[in-house]
Amino acid sequence: MEAQTITTLTSTPSTAKEAPPTSKASIVHFNIDQQCPIQYVTVYNDRAEVTRRIQHHFDNQGTYDLVFEGFSPSVDLTSLHVSGGTGKACTILEVSYQTRYETTTIEEIDLTPLDQLQNEFNNVQVDIDKHQRELTRIVKQRAWLDGRASKLMNQDEHLNINDLDLMQQFMDFYHKTLLKLDNETIHEENEIKKLTQQKDGLSSKINEHGVEGQANRQKTKREVTITVYIGSNDIDIALEVSYLISNCSWSASYDVRVTSSEITRQQTQLTYYGIIVNKSQENWPDIQLSLSTATPSLGGVPPKLATLKIGYEVPYYDYDRTHNLCAAGLLESSTSSLKKSSGFMRMRAQTSLAASSLEETNERQPSNMVNVLAAQTEASMSSTSFAIPRRTTIDADGKPHKVTIGVLDLTSTFTYTVIPKLSLHAYLKASTVNTSDKQLLAGPASVFMDNNFVTHSAIDNVCVGDTFDLPLGTDASVKVEYKPAKKLTDTQGLISKVHHENIRHEIHLINTKSTEVIIYVYEQVPLSSDEKIKVKLIIPDLRSKEHNLNYTVTMNDSNNLEWKCILQGRGECRLPLEYTVEWPKDKRVEFKQVN
Numbered sequence: 001m002e003a004q005t006i007t008t009l010t011s012t013p014s015t016a017k018e019a020p021p022t023s024k025a026s027i028v029h030f031n032i033d034q035q036c037p038i039q040y041v042t043v044y045n046d047r048a049e050v051t052r053r054i055q056h057h058f059d060n061q062g063t064y065d066l067v068f069e070g071f072s073p074s075v076d077l078t079s080l081h082v083s084g085g086t087g088k089a090c091t092i093l094e095v096s097y098q099t100r101y102e103t104t105t106i107e108e109i110d111l112t113p114l115d116q117l118q119n120e121f122n123n124v125q126v127d128i129d130k131h132q133r134e135l136t137r138i139v140k141q142r143a144w145l146d147g148r149a150s151k152l153m154n155q156d157e158h159l160n161i162n163d164l165d166l167m168q169q170f171m172d173f174y175h176k177t178l179l180k181l182d183n184e185t186i187h188e189e190n191e192i193k194k195l196t197q198q199k200d201g202l203s204s205k206i207n208e209h210g211v212e213g214q215a216n217r218q219k220t221k222r223e224v225t226i227t228v229y230i231g232s233n234d235i236d237i238a239l240e241v242s243y244l245i246s247n248c249s250w251s252a253s254y255d256v257r258v259t260s261s262e263i264t265r266q267q268t269q270l271t272y273y274g275i276i277v278n279k280s281q282e283n284w285p286d287i288q289l290s291l292s293t294a295t296p297s298l299g300g301v302p303p304k305l306a307t308l309k310i311g312y313e314v315p316y317y318d319y320d321r322t323h324n325l326c327a328a329g330l331l332e333s334s335t336s337s338l339k340k341s342s343g344f345m346r347m348r349a350q351t352s353l354a355a356s357s358l359e360e361t362n363e364r365q366p367s368n369m370v371n372v373l374a375a376q377t378e379a380s381m382s383s384t385s386f387a388i389p390r391r392t393t394i395d396a397d398g399k400p401h402k403v404t405i406g407v408l409d410l411t412s413t414f415t416y417t418v419i420p421k422l423s424l425h426a427y428l429k430a431s432t433v434n435t436s437d438k439q440l441l442a443g444p445a446s447v448f449m450d451n452n453f454v455t456h457s458a459i460d461n462v463c464v465g466d467t468f469d470l471p472l473g474t475d476a477s478v479k480v481e482y483k484p485a486k487k488l489t490d491t492q493g494l495i496s497k498v499h500h501e502n503i504r505h506e507i508h509l510i511n512t513k514s515t516e517v518i519i520y521v522y523e524q525v526p527l528s529s530d531e532k533i534k535v536k537l538i539i540p541d542l543r544s545k546e547h548n549l550n551y552t553v554t555m556n557d558s559n560n561l562e563w564k565c566i567l568q569g570r571g572e573c574r575l576p577l578e579y580t581v582e583w584p585k586d587k588r589v590e591f592k593q594v595n
Helices: 112-153 161-217 316-328
Strands: 002-007 026-031 038-043 047-058 062-069 075-084 090-103 218-230 235-246 248-258 267-278 284-292 376-379 384-387 392-394 400-418 427-433 443-449 452-459 467-474 478-492 498-511 517-524 534-539 551-555 560-567 572-584
Touching: 026 047, 038 248, 047 062, 047 248, 075 090, 075 218, 112 161, 218 235, 248 452, 267 284, 267 427, 284 400, 392 400, 400 478, 443 467, 452 467, 498 517, 498 560, 517 572, 551 572, 560 572
Parallel strands: 026 062, 038 284, 248 443, 400 517
Antiparallel strands: 002 090, 038 047, 047 235, 062 218, 075 235, 090 218, 248 267, 267 400, 284 384, 284 392, 376 384, 400 427, 427 467, 443 452, 478 498, 498 572, 517 560, 534 572, 551 560
């Protein structure tokens, strides 16, 4: 038996002047599922906090032990927190928890499946024995036949024609009989092998059933005992018991919907879902649910930064010589190991069991919302909670249960991205600002345009006010033409000959829409890795302050040109590119893609 007791003495104002008596306590038993309904559940990324309500009528004043049974094995009993009272004389004296093991009788265990497996096992063993005896008989027949053939072959007497005929007949008989015996041997061995495999499988099932039956015989009972002192007669007491439970979690999921008519209004509708998975062996029927963005698994202590020391580097040849000597056995070497240890930081560092007197409150009613009920956001210093406005049931079936956190109408800027060297498609993207009061957690997103599925995407963690991008697929209404490059090569210089190459490109964009679009175009310009390799950009001229009315161009950190084109409805734009590359004539250059 495992037991641990945590004692807290707390008095309400009505009993503060008198210490509770120490008479023997009366015991009241409660079944946690049948008599202690769940009030609300807060789900985290790897666990949940469950709060149950207990109501009981006490006829007489005195000390009582309230024993609660039926806790799931996933419950962390060290996280128990008890509070409550009705404002009258009620003092929580002690809270303890224990695990007991009870052995059931054989009659209480259903042995019918085990009996069936045992009968099948016995029948298979009988068949194996039968085939084994048949195989032994075949071996004896072959041994006798081989003995007769050896005796016949070892005869030294003179043979006549009749003896030769008899020998020929024996040889034919010997050959046919050997073939028959070989076939029967193979058949019997195969049958024995197949039955042996079946026997091993039944043996494993019998062992598993035996272990399961043994586990069923030894039932585990997890109990919590709350010792209270009741200072008045004929009184109703209400308590709340909360605890942490593992094997349950929630994650985010999204639906993103965009329509063509809304692109000009720069609006995106994002439906925020919470996907809850409960494998805790504890059902949550008709509960008030809250989803928290807190991550208790990460702990609350920041990592410790070690000291960075600098010293002289050990010469390579010394290390190599030492290594060789050790390999040759001429020098002893010693190694040391560093043991690493890791601890798990619980969300609750210490169980809080202080009693408090609470006034009964009415059940919180969901807010009146139009269309979809949105979760109420409650922000704290380090996390955010989403209170689901309607009661729901989450069974411990391990299946995903989807609840709607909210439907967010967000402000977006729609742009196109074109990389003609890699693809001649225009990729639509929505740069969206999280103008809601809800933090977005990382999760998958299904993107729809004009109620048609476009693609699967993903959203990273997005705080309130941050901007995130959503890919919306390709749009055929923006056409891209990428004309082949024109190269002119020659040799320049009188003394130091250099290879000179001139490259020209042109990108042609056409907007077939009736509305204005913004297109970002990216193209490579070689980046020299040697001072003797010279790259000169001719068109476009980045130093010129005069920009085309349709676009602006810059060079980004990756040494790629970035055009920002604003095309009017039915408009088009041409983006010329020209640069030269020079390198010594006696050298050869290669182009490498570097990410």
